[in-house]
Amino acid sequence: MKAKLALEDGTVFTGEAFGAETEVTGEVVFNTSMTGYQEILTDPSYAGQIVTMTYPLIGNYGVNAEDLESVRPQVAGFVVKEYFDFYSNFRATGSLGDWLAQHKIMGIQGIDTRMLTKIIRTTGAMRGVISSVDLDDENLVAKAKKSPAMAGLDLATTVTTTAPYTWDELDRTPFALPPSVKTRVNGKRWNIVVYDFGVKRNILRRLTAYGCKLTVVPSTYSAEQILQMNPDGIFLSNGPGDPAAVRYAIQNIKQLIGKKPIFGICLGHQLLALALGGKTFKLKFGHRGANHPVKNLLNNEIEITSQNHGFAVDPSSLDPTKIEITHVNLNDGTNEGFRHRELPIFCVQYHPEASPGPHDSDYLFARFVDMLERESVGAGKDKQEEKGRK
Amino acid sequence: MPRRDDIKSILIIGSGPIVIGQACEFDYSGTQACKVLREEGYRVVLINSNPATIMTDPDLADATYIEPITPFFVEEIIKREKPDVILPTMGGQTALNVTVALAESGVLKKYSVGLIGAKLEAIQKAEDRELFKAAMDRVGLHCARGGFVNSIDDAMKVAEEIGFPIIIRPSFTLGGTGGGTAYNKDEFREKVQHGLISSPIHQVLVEESVIGWKEFELEVMRDLKDNVVIICSIENFDPMGVHTGDSITVAPAQTLTDKEYQTMRDAAKKVIREIGVDTGGSNIQFAVNPKDGRMLVIEMNPRVSRSSALASKATGFPIAKIAAKLAVGYTLDEIPNDITKLTPASFEPTIDYCVVKIPRWDFEKFKGVESTLGVQMKSVGEAMAIGRTFKEAFQKALRSMEQGRFGLGADGKDDLNVRELSDKSRSEWKKKVLDRLKIPKPENVFYLRYALQLGATLEDIHESTRIDPWFLHNLKQIVDFEEELYSYRV
Numbered sequence: 018m019k020a021k022l023a024l025e026d027g028t029v030f031t032g033e034a035f036g037a038e039t040e041v042t043g044e045v046v047f048n049t050s051m052t053g054y055q056e057i058l059t060d061p062s063y064a065g066q067i068v069t070m071t072y073p074l075i076g077n078y079g080v081n082a083e084d085l086e087s088v089r090p091q092v093a094g095f096v097v098k099e100y101f102d103f104y105s106n107f108r109a110t111g112s113l114g115d116w117l118a119q120h121k122i123m124g125i126q127g128i129d130t131r132m133l134t135k136i137i138r139t140t141g142a143m144r145g146v147i148s149s150v151d152l153d154d155e156n157l158v159a160k161a162k163k164s165p166a167m168a169g170l171d172l173a174t175t176v177t178t179t180a181p182y183t184w185d186e187l188d189r190t191p192f193a194l195p196p197s198v199k200t201r202v203n204g205k206r207w208n209i210v211v212y213d214f215g216v217k218r219n220i221l222r223r224l225t226a227y228g229c230k231l232t233v234v235p236s237t238y239s240a241e242q243i244l245q246m247n248p249d250g251i252f253l254s255n256g257p258g259d260p261a262a263v264r265y266a267i268q269n270i271k272q273l274i275g276k277k278p279i280f281g282i283c284l285g286h287q288l289l290a291l292a293l294g295g296k297t298f299k300l301k302f303g304h305r306g307a308n309h310p311v312k313n314l315l316n317n318e319i320e321i322t323s324q325n326h327g328f329a330v331d332p333s334s335l336d337p338t339k340i341e342i343t344h345v346n347l348n349d350g351t352n353e354g355f356r357h358r359e360l361p362i363f364c365v366q367y368h369p370e371a372s373p374g375p376h377d378s379d380y381l382f383a384r385f386v387d388m389l390e391r392e393s394v395g396a397g398k399d400k401q402e403e404k405g406r407k
Numbered sequence: 408m409p410r411r412d413d414i415k416s417i418l419i420i421g422s423g424p425i426v427i428g429q430a431c432e433f434d435y436s437g438t439q440a441c442k443v444l445r446e447e448g449y450r451v452v453l454i455n456s457n458p459a460t461i462m463t464d465p466d467l468a469d470a471t472y473i474e475p476i477t478p479f480f481v482e483e484i485i486k487r488e489k490p491d492v493i494l495p496t497m498g499g500q501t502a503l504n505v506t507v508a509l510a511e512s513g514v515l516k517k518y519s520v521g522l523i524g525a526k527l528e529a530i531q532k533a534e535d536r537e538l539f540k541a542a543m544d545r546v547g548l549h550c551a552r553g554g555f556v557n558s559i560d561d562a563m564k565v566a567e568e569i570g571f572p573i574i575i576r577p578s579f580t581l582g583g584t585g586g587g588t589a590y591n592k593d594e595f596r597e598k599v600q601h602g603l604i605s606s607p608i609h610q611v612l613v614e615e616s617v618i619g620w621k622e623f624e625l626e627v628m629r630d631l632k633d634n635v636v637i638i639c640s641i642e643n644f645d646p647m648g649v650h651t652g653d654s655i656t657v658a659p660a661q662t663l664t665d666k667e668y669q670t671m672r673d674a675a676k677k678v679i680r681e682i683g684v685d686t687g688g689s690n691i692q693f694a695v696n697p698k699d700g701r702m703l704v705i706e707m708n709p710r711v712s713r714s715s716a717l718a719s720k721a722t723g724f725p726i727a728k729i730a731a732k733l734a735v736g737y738t739l740d741e742i743p744n745d746i747t748k749l750t751p752a753s754f755e756p757t758i759d760y761c762v763v764k765i766p767r768w769d770f771e772k773f774k775g776v777e778s779t780l781g782v783q784m785k786s787v788g789e790a791m792a793i794g795r796t797f798k799e800a801f802q803k804a805l806r807s808m809e810q811g812r813f814g815l816g817a818d819g820k821d822d823l824n825v826r827e828l829s830d831k832s833r834s835e836w837k838k839k840v841l842d843r844l845k846i847p848k849p850e851n852v853f854y855l856r857y858a859l860q861l862g863a864t865l866e867d868i869h870e871s872t873r874i875d876p877w878f879l880h881n882l883k884q885i886v887d888f889e890e891e892l893y894s895y896r897v
Contacts, residue, residue: 049757049759050665050757051640051659051757051758052660052663052664052665052668053664053665055664055665056665071757071759072659072757072758072759073759073760073761073795073796074661074761074796074797077661077662077877078662078663078664081664083666084664084665084666098795098796099795099796101877101880103876103877103880104877105662105875105876105877105880106662106663106664106667107697107698107699107700108664108700130759131759131795134759190666191700192666192667192669192670192700194669194673306757307665307755307757308754308755308756308757309754310740310750310751310753310754310755312740317632318632318633318634319634319636319739319740319753321636321637321754321755347740347750347751347753347754348750348754371669372665372666373665373669374665374669375669375672375755376669376672376673
């Protein structure tokens with residue numbers, strides 16, 4: 018069925034619908050990964066976005082029940098050059114189009130995604146609409162213009178879990194990555210509370226692989242509620258939208274800083290920066306892909322990383338006496354990670370859990386566990402010292 | 408890390424005469440290396456027995472020797488020029504072999520000549536299949552079952568354990584010379600004998616056949632700080648059993664999910680680290696069982712290769728040039744990306760198009776050579792094309808072969824005009840074509856079209872060829888579109 022994609026700047030593309038036949042608005046962004054469309058589609062950080070793949074051939078390996086980053090596709094819409102209903106892979110259980118239709122997500126194919134990407138690179142991420150029900154160009158452009166802008170939008174609250182749950186699952190596929198270091202020496206497992214702003218399952222699987230026992234809680238949980246649970250550490254997840262708009266989370270994190278070890282990824286990284294008095298800003302067209310080179314400033318090694326963010330932390334807004342910048346993007350020099358100089362807090366902008374993407378940064382999960390161990394030994398020592406003084 | 412100042416002059420070994428499996432791609436890589444290293448201020452000494460190369464043009468090296476690439480002549484040059492190091496990874500298998508010979512005979516030690524790019528141990532580990540298998544074992548990766556033999560009797564023993572068909576690969580030969588596949592004892596005996604003679608160390612590997620499995624390649628680069636990046640993934644259209652040089656190949660890989668691709672990427676990193684190629688590019692080949700995803704490491708080339716030339720063209724990442732810079736001590740993050748100029752070379756190219764390479768054979772020039780394709784390379788050239796779809800790239804590559812074909816059909820040049828066949832002869836032809844497709848041959852790509860025109864299903868064709876159904880589906884789309892066009896005829 019004929020379908021159209023219209024941007025707020027007036028550009029209209031004509032293609033063909035696949036998946037659901039409907040109409041949807043969202044921020045049009047592009048992703049440069051050549052593999053991993055199913056993980057991308059199910060990543061809650063894409064809520065409210067119409068995702069374009071720069072790689073032109075999509076659907077080749079179908080979909081399966083294992084490569085899910087959440088229970089269902091989360092994107093607003095999906096744009097590709099050539100969609101394949103015919104798939105070939107031994108794990109595939111169905112076609113991408115059927116699966117999108119089942120979840121009422123619309124895809125559009127036959128789009129000149131190279132031109133679309135060039136427009137986004139020049140103008141910046143834009144609002145857009147895809148539709149197979151209204152094919153009037155003017156109408157569509159007007160709808161794109163009327164849709165909500167990403168800046169100032171709190172989307173984390175819309176994708177977070179409604180009730181807390183525990184997580185103890187590992188990647189059971191033959192492709193599971195073993196932890197890069199021995200997980201627990203003495204068999205102890207760490208109790209971690211995961212603040213869910215739109216968490217990807219592979220983060221939960223990797224934390225579990227490193228010996229963490231997870232309780233995932235809604236983003237709205239207060240600092241007191243978290244502290245009452247008395248976890249060994251707190252994890253701040255990835256998620257969609259503008260970090261500055263999630264004000265309650267920033268307030269909660271402020272109260273948790275200094276109380277517990279904290280590790281943040283993506284939106285979690287941005288929220289930590291804001292809670293530490295820093296600033297975030299919207300990138301022109303964001304980083305979305307699986308080939309972003311990041312330099313680890315602590316050991317000068319290069320990691321090829323998986324990324325998905327439209328906002329970034331302004332490193333100059335962070336107090337250098339308290340914060341040490343640890344990771345930088347080699348493409349555009351933007352901030353990719355920092356740690357606190359005194360407190361057990363660190364975070365990265367990119368996705369060490371990959372999925373999709375390279376496994377180069379998996380060591381960060383080991384680092385988190387090391388930090389928890391150091392803190393627990395430290396706390397034990399303090400207590401003993403206290404006891405001794407008494 | 409800055410460039411090395413402890414070395415002043417570098418000896419580059421070329422690849423010699425053009426032979427099947429070793430052609431102008433090594434002139435390209437050697438020329439790149441000469442240019443880069445001279446720009447860096449090193450004295451470049453070059454040996455290549457082939458004067459019909461770009462790299463032997465005046466001004467590309469400080470001293471050029473057009474002499475046979477043998478240990479004797481290379482030693483003479485070392486005596487005269489006293490290079491500090493040899494860069495052996497630019498001149499294909501020829502350069503590696505002569506370097507290994509010089510190292511093992513003590514010549515390099517005698518004149519205190521070092522190796523850059525790949526150390527002797529790394530070359531040996533990658534080239535000697537026994538050492539390679541042991542290395543893969545150490546990092547938990549799997550190779551095909553089988554063993555090394557030095558005699559027919561031993562070979563027969565291994566054959567009994569693993570069963571037919573069996574692949575025979577002689578050690579230390581280029582382009583798989585002397586190799587083959589045996590389906591029974593007689594064939595096996597003959598091919599092992601031939602392999603033993605072809606191998607300079609009189610050794611062959613007899614191995615479980617993974618014929619029909621999917622074949623993939625990754626182009627990997629590593630620097631002295633142990634940064635590793637994957638430049639390009641390649642999926643072979645033709646399954647295992649056909650030499651990569653004789654396969655239609657596609658970049659990037661088309662039928663791997665991210666989980667499967669990342670497993671392969673992790674394996675490639677383990678391979679290059681365990682083999683110990685310190686700097687530069689390597690090519691690693693994998694076989695994947697289409698039924699369950701089981702992945703085997705087939706081999707690794709610890710040097711720039713035919714595939715790296717293809718990967719360079721496919722991605723715009725100049726592998727030979729960067730490999731030369733890495734060899735003298737630069738790290739990936741210190742070298743600017745040739746395309747963007749602003750970002751460093753420490754990235755993994757991502758492309759928004761599909762690349763198809765189709766080999767070209769010239770059996771007319773090799774009378775009496777069996778045109779069946781196997782593990783020994785027979786193609787003499789190739790065409791590579793880029794398109795926004797697989798179909799576009801495939802058609803452009805086929806047309807670029809300069810064999811008078813304008814693509815897959817629709818040019819009135821078919822050997823078999825399916826449209827004119829009667830219904831009865833159609834079904835006979837269908838069977839004939841499907842049978843013919845069981846044996847890999849140069850013109851098979853056109854027979855795939857005939858099979859589709861004759862109404863063979865993708866399953867039928869996959870059964871005969873083991874070509875992944877996804878590729879066959881794409882060819883079917885081309886054939887169907889031709890039919891549609893044809894139906895508009897007045």
